[in-house]
Amino acid sequence: MSVTTEQVRKTLARRYRAEKRFKAYGICAISIGLLALLLLFTDIIGKGYRAFYEYSVALQITFDPETLEINDPRDLEQLQYGNYEAVVREALLARFPGVEDRQDRRALAALVSTAAGYRLRDMLENSPELLGQTHTLWFQLDDDADMFLKSSEAKRKTARLSDQQQTWMLALEQGNEVRAGFNHSLFTRGDSREPEQAGILGAILGSFFTMLVTLALSFPIGVAAAVYLEEFAPKNRFTDFIEVNINNLAAVPSIIFGLLGLAVFIGLFGMPRSVPLVGGLVLTLMTLPTIIISSRAAIKAVPPSIRQAAMGLGASKMQVVLQFVLPLALPGMLTGGIIGMAQALGETAPLLMIGMVAFIVELPTGAMDAATVLPVQVFLWASSPEQSFVTMTSAAIMVLMTFLITMNTLAVVMRKRLERRW
Amino acid sequence: MDIAEKMNVFQDAVQVDPRVVAQEHMMTEENLYIPEKTVGAPFVDDPKMRMRDVNVFYDTDQAIHGVSLDIGKNEVVALIGPSGCGKSTFLRCMNRMNDTIDICRVEGSLHLENQDIYDPKLDVVELRARVGMVFQKPNPFPKSIYDNVAYGPRIHGLANRKTDLDEIVENSLRKAGLWDEVKDRLDSPGTGLSGGQQQRLCIARTIAVSPEVVLMDEPCSALDPIATAKIEELIRELSESYTIAIVTHSMQQAARVSQRTAYFHLGWLVEMNDTDTVFTKPQHELTESYITGRFG
Numbered sequence: 052m053s054v055t056t057e058q059v060r061k062t063l064a065r066r067y068r069a070e071k072r073f074k075a076y077g078i079c080a081i082s083i084g085l086l087a088l089l090l091l092f093t094d095i096i097g098k099g100y101r102a103f104y105e106y107s108v109a110l111q112i113t114f115d116p117e118t119l120e121i122n123d124p125r126d127l128e129q130l131q132y133g134n135y136e137a138v139v140r141e142a143l144l145a146r147f148p149g150v151e152d153r154q155d156r157r158a159l160a161a162l163v164s165t166a167a168g169y170r171l172r173d174m175l176e177n178s179p180e181l182l183g184q185t186h187t188l189w190f191q192l193d194d195d196a197d198m199f200l201k202s203s204e205a206k207r208k209t210a211r212l213s214d215q216q217q218t219w220m221l222a223l224e225q226g227n228e229v230r231a232g233f234n235h236s237l238f239t240r241g242d243s244r245e246p247e248q249a250g251i252l253g254a255i256l257g258s259f260f261t262m263l264v265t266l267a268l269s270f271p272i273g274v275a276a277a278v279y280l281e282e283f284a285p286k287n288r289f290t291d292f293i294e295v296n297i298n299n300l301a302a303v304p305s306i307i308f309g310l311l312g313l314a315v316f317i318g319l320f321g322m323p324r325s326v327p328l329v330g331g332l333v334l335t336l337m338t339l340p341t342i343i344i345s346s347r348a349a350i351k352a353v354p355p356s357i358r359q360a361a362m363g364l365g366a367s368k369m370q371v372v373l374q375f376v377l378p379l380a381l382p383g384m385l386t387g388g389i390i391g392m393a394q395a396l397g398e399t400a401p402l403l404m405i406g407m408v409a410f411i412v413e414l415p416t417g418a419m420d421a422a423t424v425l426p427v428q429v430f431l432w433a434s435s436p437e438q439s440f441v442t443m444t445s446a447a448i449m450v451l452m453t454f455l456i457t458m459n460t461l462a463v464v465m466r467k468r469l470e471r472r473w
Numbered sequence: 474m475d476i477a478e479k480m481n482v483f484q485d486a487v488q489v490d491p492r493v494v495a496q497e498h499m500m501t502e503e504n505l506y507i508p509e510k511t512v513g514a515p516f517v518d519d520p521k522m523r524m525r526d527v528n529v530f531y532d533t534d535q536a537i538h539g540v541s542l543d544i545g546k547n548e549v550v551a552l553i554g555p556s557g558c559g560k561s562t563f564l565r566c567m568n569r570m571n572d573t574i575d576i577c578r579v580e581g582s583l584h585l586e587n588q589d590i591y592d593p594k595l596d597v598v599e600l601r602a603r604v605g606m607v608f609q610k611p612n613p614f615p616k617s618i619y620d621n622v623a624y625g626p627r628i629h630g631l632a633n634r635k636t637d638l639d640e641i642v643e644n645s646l647r648k649a650g651l652w653d654e655v656k657d658r659l660d661s662p663g664t665g666l667s668g669g670q671q672q673r674l675c676i677a678r679t680i681a682v683s684p685e686v687v688l689m690d691e692p693c694s695a696l697d698p699i700a701t702a703k704i705e706e707l708i709r710e711l712s713e714s715y716t717i718a719i720v721t722h723s724m725q726q727a728a729r730v731s732q733r734t735a736y737f738h739l740g741w742l743v744e745m746n747d748t749d750t751v752f753t754k755p756q757h758e759l760t761e762s763y764i765t766g767r768f769g
Contacts, residue, residue, distance in 0.1 A: 364682065366598075
């Protein structure tokens with residue numbers, strides 16, 4: 052055995068050890084990342100899953116004309132001012148006879164959501180023949196009563212219900228007069244002061260319109276800017292200056308863009324506050340650098356041989372760009388665009404500045420209606436004191452995360468799909 | 474140590490930037506050996522392309538020094554010389570591909586028949602339809618074989634009907650000797666062909682627009698000997714209908730395909746003559762050193 056082989060053998064073992072160590076570091080790093088993700092998801096899902104179902108209670112409702120103070124359900128004015136709460140209260144009192152004290156009666160009525168009254172009015176409006184009839188109906192419970200039922204035995208003691216209320220709830224539970232069902236209002240309603248009536252549809256729509264504006268503006272502008280800078284702009288100090296500033300813009304804290312939007316779009320141009328249009332404009336400014344930078348990288352990655360081939364055949368600059376550079380760069384641009392969009396979807400700070408943090412119950416129907424967005428909704432609910440809003444916050448985060456993960460997956464899939472074509 | 478050896482050592486050391494090589498040499502004694510005037514017979518009667526006193530600069534570095542030569546009709550001219558001698562740069566002047574390099578500046582007169590190539594009024598699109606180019610590395614478009622060949626005729630509007638286009642595509646592929654190999658899979662991507670087939674596809678693509686001159690920049694340097702032989706055969710056939718200028722590193726190839734050969738050295742055109750004369754009776758010492766393999 053030669054000296055060299057001997058020497059190589061010695062160092063070889065050391066080299067392999069070093070390689071193993073190196074690999075172990077990598078695995079460690081990934082494990083830490085995954086662990087953090089796991090913790091985050093367990094925490095959020097553990098808290099949030101309870102917002103996806105809700106308890107309702109069965110009540111024997113009599114549409115008594117006298118209690119309702121309605122004798123003609125076709126008269127809209129009477130319908131408007133009907134005393135529906137009284138009907139619900141009567142039904143509860145019928146279930147728990149002997150509650151005489153005024154305060155106790157109020158506590159009993161508080162177990163059922165105030166949405167019950169609106170529901171009765173809608174029923175009566177749709178089918179006037181109900182007047183005078185008696186039906187067993189299921190009603191949403193008030194958020195505190197709902198939370199009491201959702202809580203474990205141990206936690207029920209700390210629930211925000213009085214002892215009296217707890218006794219009633221237990222009675223209802225034992226009599227199988229409460230049942231759990233899917234929380235429809237979470238996905239069909241806007242925000243509300245009452246947690247059981249609050250939903251994220253308003254925020255989802257707000258996010259949707261905001262993203263629509265952002266996408267419609269930032270992608271074309273970003274791609275056009277990138278194409279110009281890469282393909283047409285002369286290389287001089289001025290373009291260098293622009294390039295440096297685009298990179299600077301990418302590093303500007305997002306709240307600054309919010310202040311800019313407040314000053315320019317709302318202050319100078321007199322656009323309304325809290326609307327997705329302004330939100331979209333602000334987020335466009337914020338995502339533009341991301342899209343421009345990633346689009347330029349994608350354009351740079353197009354092999355120069357393709358350009359030369361096309362130019363050698365006599366293709367004009369425009370033809371080269373439109374027929375070769377853009378199709379080849381598109382997957383990269385789309386990925387950049389979707390990542391930019393995902394970033395914009397999760398953005399909160401700049402939107403606070405332009406008033407999208409307002410409490411808005413109505414569902415927005417367009418980009419000019421006052422609205423809020425998902426991350427701001429999370430912020431709003433997280434700062435609410437009601438116990439139910441804690442779970443709703445987590446639920447909203449889950450929905451937001453679902454959107455973000457979907458978008459990122461889409462970016463990966465799209466990239467793979469489009470790249471394979473070439 | 475004689476001059477050629479010195480140069481050999483020098484070239485081995487500086488295989489990077491041709492312009493640096495040229496510049497450094499200005500200061501040494503070697504460039505004394507580069508002749509004031511091109512040796513041999515660089516000019517022909519009634520040329521297809523006429524180049525006079527061409528200087529090319531990259532920024533402040535001069536890559537081509539006062540090159541004058543003619544390319545005759547239906548002639549294959551080989552441009553040879555050591556790496557970095559400016560032969561590719563010169564070739565790319567002839568269809569203004571150097572325009573795409575911002576720092577590149579071309580001086581002198583270049584004519585395609587009576588047309589001044591660097592006339593500011595001349596549209597490069599038109600020029601490149603007349604002077605086609607085949608590149609060193611096969612670079613088919615990421616499109617189907619058919620679309621690769623049809624691309625040039627399409628953008629120049631050479632075929633109005635589908636049948637015309639089909640005919641152009643078939644003819645071009647036939648001329649490039651590729652038709653029989655690909656006629657059943659015209660819709661499959663051009664990038665799926667082998668290297669030699671890709672290069673022949675690129676040649677088919679170039680001749681589909683019926684150029685008058687075809688420039689080839691080391692078209693075989695990325696190919697194996699068999700594919701190279703096919704391309705060389707093709708070049709000989711094409712020379713019946715086209716004027717061809719080919720840059721090559723292989724002296725055998727130059728000898729096999731060309732009628733006339735130009736030897737470039739450090740940006741100067743040292744010698745140009747009939748290919749036979751250049752390879753059998755070179756008149757300049759530098760040419761001789763190069764073709765006998767003493768450097769390069």
